[in-house]
Amino acid sequence: ILNVEQSPQSLHVQEGDSTNFTCSFPSSNFYALHWYRWETAKSPEALFVMTLNGDEKKKGRISATLNTKEGYSYLYIKGSQPEDSATYLCAFVYWNNNAGNMLTFGGGTRLMVKP
């Protein structure tokens, strides 16, 4: 059983605050780490797919880092806005020889940004 954990479970911040959350995953048989944003009543939206140790990706005010040797990834949001309110999910993909590597999700971090 793969253990993917996210912390914190929920987070309340004020508009303009910067924030970050953590995803921890197994450090062996790593293939990829995905970050998704899921707003209520909408489809989960891919933010990043990360594959290389030390990788850092950025999309607007959101960035993510990856450490595959120690098994963690951080997601950062700079200057949070109310529209950033959502559940942020990380998902681990482990290497196997079969096609169709499914995503193993963490429990998510629910972010609420107050105006």
Added chain:
Amino acid sequence: GAGVSQSPRYKVAKRGQDVALRCDPISGHVSLFWYQQALGQGPEFLTYFQNEAQLDKSGLPSDRFFAERPEGSVSTLKIQRTQQEDSAVYLCASSLGLAGGGEQYFGPGTRLTVT
């Protein structure tokens, strides 16, 4: 362009009833996944199709769950004799290639409530 669509968006079933959930993936996407998200948890893998072939059904929780993708495009997840523990959001995702860690595109989910 059109994303992944799912229908119905909401389904209320009485315990013991059979239900069928539909997923229309992005046209041309080879891989299709089903996930189940129980309240307060991250999504969990149910099954994977590569075109019309169901290559992995290890996540299906019981033999009451059945999935098919007969022509390699639309997929149906069927749950027979629904139980209260089947209440969850059922997510479908598709990806272009053989899903070797690449981005998965999600539908909005079907929220199933079993009363």
